[in-house]
Amino acid sequence: MKKQWKVLAGLLLTASLFASGCGSSDSSAPAQNGAAADTKQINFGATAGPYSDMVTKAITPILEKKGYTVKVTEFSDYVQPNLALAEGSIDANLFQHKIYLDKFAADKNLPLSAVINVPTGPMGIYSNKFKSIDEVADGASVALPNDPANLARALGILQHEGLITVKPDADPLKVSEKDIVENKKNLVITPVEAAQLPRAVEHQDLALVPGNFALAAKMDLNSALALEEMPEHFLNLVAVKTADLEKPFVKDIKEAIESPEFEAAIDKDFKGFFKPEWMKNRK
CATH class of the missing domain: 3.40.190.10 (Periplasmic binding protein-like II)
Structure with a gap:
């Protein structure tokens, strides 16, 4: 099921990235x-x-x-x-x-x-409270990206780490935290703007930060409790x-x-x- 979820997340990432790219026209001078x-x-x-x-x-x-x-x-x-x-x-x-x-x-x-x-650079699970995934406490607060592509990837990482289970037939274009069918540690999940996730590490128990935003915030990727296994x-x-x-x-x-x-x-x-x-x- 983990492999199936990675495929679904990958499809969503592609769709969202393409949509966001087409909506932007700024660039440096050619x-x-x-x-x-x-x-x-x-x-x-x-x-x-x-x-x-x-x-x-x-x-x-x-x-x-x-x-x-x-x-x-x-x-x-x-x-x-x-x-x-x-x-x-x-x-x-x-x-x-x-x-x-x-x-x-x-x-x-x-x-x-x-x-x-x-x-x-992969997405990672970061925390200033816990030192490992095994330490994550019941009821821990979790900040996730709120855009569909990165949210799908984040849910996939949490599932890969055994913290949640997502419906195997979840629609990759609409998947959200509502598609979680098992939340083993009763995580309190809050979607936020991806660019704000490095700051969320300070006031949330866990934050899933995409690699580009983590690097922009001078975060050490190796400090993550877990990093995305990227196909x-x-x-x-x-x-x-x-x-x-x-x-x-x-x-x-x-x-x-x-x-x-x-x-x-x-x-x-x-x-x-x-x-x-x-x-x-x-x-």
């Missing part, structure tokens, strides 16, 4: 036309925050050693990075998972493709135009991310990020 296809220059687009930092700290130094000049263009929404990639004002982007990329590309009829998954299709990835997939600069980006130097940078500056299978399984 960069000059990308030139990586013909020169040793790469304009890398990323959302502001940990993934822009990942490009700057973990990817760029390796590409520079390969002779590239790398520019990072930051975006503040989930729409413009793919539009900029398709029109050629950037050469690659890093901000989204595969389900979102595939749906966006299909809906907008854009020839975009994934290159490689990267480590991604591969939830991990963020590097995307490029499909026509560029076999070009040297794309192969060099992939090679850079697969390098030991990249993983060392992740271990140093992105502690707690959930690593993709290719990274966990290599010798």
